Amino acid sequence: MNVFRKLLFTFISIFLLTYSVKAADGPNLKESDYLKKIDLIYLELKDSLGSTEKTGDLNTDFLNQVLQYQRALIALSKNELQYGERKELKQPVDQFIDGLKLNLKKISKVQKKVSENPVYDETKEATYLSSYEEIYQQILTNLKVEGEQPTVLIGNSIDMDFLTRLSKQCEVWTIFMNSILQQTEDDGVKELANDLIQSSDRLKGEIQALIKQIEQ
Incomplete structure (x- = not known):
């Protein structure tokens, strides 16, 4: 009887240990959902940036592309808000989104001006799109x-x-942004590109500060 109890105890112990190891090694559902959304953002970005219509005007092409790009970065940030683990990141990520939405407004404003006076040049557009393909x-x-x-x-x-x-x-x-600055002659587009470079630099600095904070 004692032998049976010992065997039963050993069997239960092994079962519980195996179960706990599997539970520890099993997929984290929150991480899995977060990464699935990354995949979705990737596919949407691949489609939206790869299928923008050639208009004949490199400035219009650029503005259409950068608009889609900023929207994707907003989606990326909202994904962090939904699945991120650190409460202290919520406020800075909200601020990231506010900054990106401000960029969208600036882009739309320049789009309106460019659409009123497009400059059609298929040769210049082809050169721009060639460099854009590498960036894409x-x-x-x-x-x-x-x-x-x-x-x-x-x-x-x-x-x-x-x-x-x-x-x-x-x-x-x-x-x-540097690519369009080298190719456009539109002052409004140049000003926008420089503004977006400053926005990127600010964002990168804030990101690096947050990474250091997390690593401490």
Whole structure:
């Protein structure tokens, strides 16, 4: 009888240990949902930036593309608000979104002016779109690795993943703006691009400060 009890106790102990290990190694549903949304944002961005209509005017092309890009960054930030773990990040991320929405207003304002007086030049547009193709691919690569399935969390938390991905976008964002500055002759577009570079620099500085705060 004692032998039976010992065997039963051993069996139960092994079962409970195995169950606890599986529970520890199992998928974190919150992280899984967060990463699924990253995949969705990636696919939507790939489609929206890759299928923007050629208008014949490089300024119009650029404005359509950067508008979609800023919207994707807002979606990325809202994903952090929904799934992020640190309450102290809520306010700065809300401020990120406010800044990105302000950028949308600036872009729309310039769009209206450019639409009233477009400059059609297919040769210049082709040159712009050629350089844009490289930027487009870099935007996607900096968001997630092509073909990465499942999408893997960067760092050890949702918060670190978000900050890292957004910081990478700030880098290509600046490249994007410098590209149009080299090719446009429209003063309004130039002013907008410079404003967006400043916005990117501010955002990147704030992100780096938050990363240091998390790592402490």
